[in-house]
Amino acid sequence: MRKATGLAAALALTTSFSVISSAQAASTLESVQERGYLQCGVNTGLPGFSSPDDKGNWKGMDVDTCRAVAAATLGDADKVKFIPLTAKERFTALQSGEIDVLSRNTTWTLTRDSSLGLNFAGVNYYDGQGFLVSKNLGVKSALELDGATVCIQAGTTSELNLADYFRQHKMEYQPVVFDTSDQTISGFEAGRCDMLTSDQSQLYALRIKLKKPDSAMVLPEVISKEPLGPVVRQGDDQWFNIVKWSLFAQLNAEEMGLTSANIDSQKKSDNPAVGRFIGKEGIKGKGLGLADDWAYQIVKQVGNYGEIFERNVGEGSPLKIARGINALWNQGGIQYAPPIR
């Protein structure tokens, strides 16, 4: 009887704990709006995708994805707190609720989509894995790399693709695994590795960090598909939709010819599609739980997809990456967004 009393007390104690722990937080949108800023996980430093400039402002494609979400949800693209994460830390940070969106050149794969409790909200950059080698190695193709030492970032799909590629071609390699992409490039520069492997866009971005960028070259082989995009937690469909449509709004704006410069003059446009876009007609922001001008704010403050691309990685940037498959579907690429209506 006495033991039973103790047990009952313990049970009462524990149930009170479980009540506390099972009380779930509010929806992501509510907590972002209440907090007043968006918490966005980005790369620790990858020119063109997310890296701080000389004034400490974050710049890049992935950064602009975060800014677009902030413009849509809070009406102000600057209300973002950027949280730099290594590849190893990124999923845990999102799962644990430390960030609201993960926008960190993350490849969409079946394993990640199905077993991490996360959802990929779309693709903001179609990439593929390549190799960066020093020119004085005299190598013209990745197939000549048997026995090479490879610098690589831990916890990436690159690590897996590399193993697949070398196995498939019956070649040997030695992986030197670092935590950040900065470490991989410094290891490459010091000569610890013969080559560096990562997504091609990253290779161009890392190459300009070398003291002599011309001393290294990107090999022509692309050994994998790397669709990169923002990620959110599973179980909050409203938030998932918001992030997804923030991307679609950028693509639709480019398709309609709406830019940050001309969107104000288009406000009186007779085109019904433009009217729906800027929130004068149609469903407006209701379905997403946002203000009616959410898409207008994205374009006005951040720009359309083409502007974002050119500014960060395209001709307007030191990277000078061609649009390629990242062009719109009607211009030879595969970037396609469902219509806003």
Place this chain on the structure above:
Amino acid sequence: MQEKHTMPAPARHYFWNDPDKRALVFQIIVTVAILGLAFVVVENTLSNLEKRGITTGFDFLSQESGFGIIQSLVEYDETHSFGKTFIVGLLNTILVSVLGIILATVVGFLVGVGRLSNNWLVARVCGAYVEIFRNIPLLLQILFWYFAVLRTLPSPRQSLDLYDTFFLNIRGLYIPAPIFQEGAIWIGVALLLAIASVWVIKRWAEQRQLASGKTFPVFYTAAVIVIGLPLLAWFMTGQPVHWEVPALKGFNFRGGYAVIPELCALLIALTLYTASYIAENVRSGIEAVNKGQTEAAFALGLPKSRTMQLVIIPQAMRVIIPPLASQYMNLIKNSSLATAVGYPDLVAVFAGTTLNQTGQAVEIILITMSVYLLMSLLVSLLMNMFNKKMALAER
């Protein structure tokens, strides 16, 4: 029975009047509460993981890993399982820890004794060593050795070499590897035989010294036997061991053993850092031995080195061993900083890449923590046994 009834009836005896029973009740309550709390934590974690659609369980351990590891003590490639990556990482952690413990102990003892030297220069150099390495954060030291020292080594094509057998470059240290052929087993047998005979000779020499006072040069005899017997066996069996010398093929050296610079940097840093603490333990241990012991040994006519070896160190060991154990445990735990320079230890491989590729953080971190705990407990157990053996035998 009758008698008992005639006894005065005792006052009603409540259990809370008995301190033993009371204590028991409280202990049960606390135990149940802790177990309950643990249960709730586990239950809550599991249900939340499930609610968020995160896979749980240990099935991933048998899945194919799909990534390579640069250094492995057992056979491993990307077709092996995630479970195997655990073994590879664990062995790499054990390798650097064991080497680190041995080297740190040797360096620590030398420096600790050196600090007490009468030679002004030796004492000051050892003192400076301790103050420098003890007061710089270990992570910085690891990064220093890796980025500042090892990064200055030449490329494979301009390797530093020693007689074209040993090669040193930025990819690591390449040393020849023995290749055993038929008959090589006899060399091993000879070595075991040599060790056994050295043990017998040592026993005999000790007994003879106790009986007659005559000493015997055990060290030199042992050296001759341990080196000589296997060498003899090598010649007699027709030299069955060959050396595979590393050679530059393509991008890198192939053949022989390669010691990667990540291991070197980590090992140097761990050794020097831990040795500075061990040196202080040794110094305090020696200083704790009463000066009268030294004087008594001198009075008996023992030379200085024998005094240290036979009188001071055995007594100092009692003071040295307990803190030594905690330094060993620190070294093991600090080896997890390997991830900073890309050495594939347990944390970098298993709690790093494997965790990221499978996403099963809770299981993997749990396994990793338990392994470190077990390793520390094991060291603690061994050192306690050693301590008991060395403790003062009361007569």
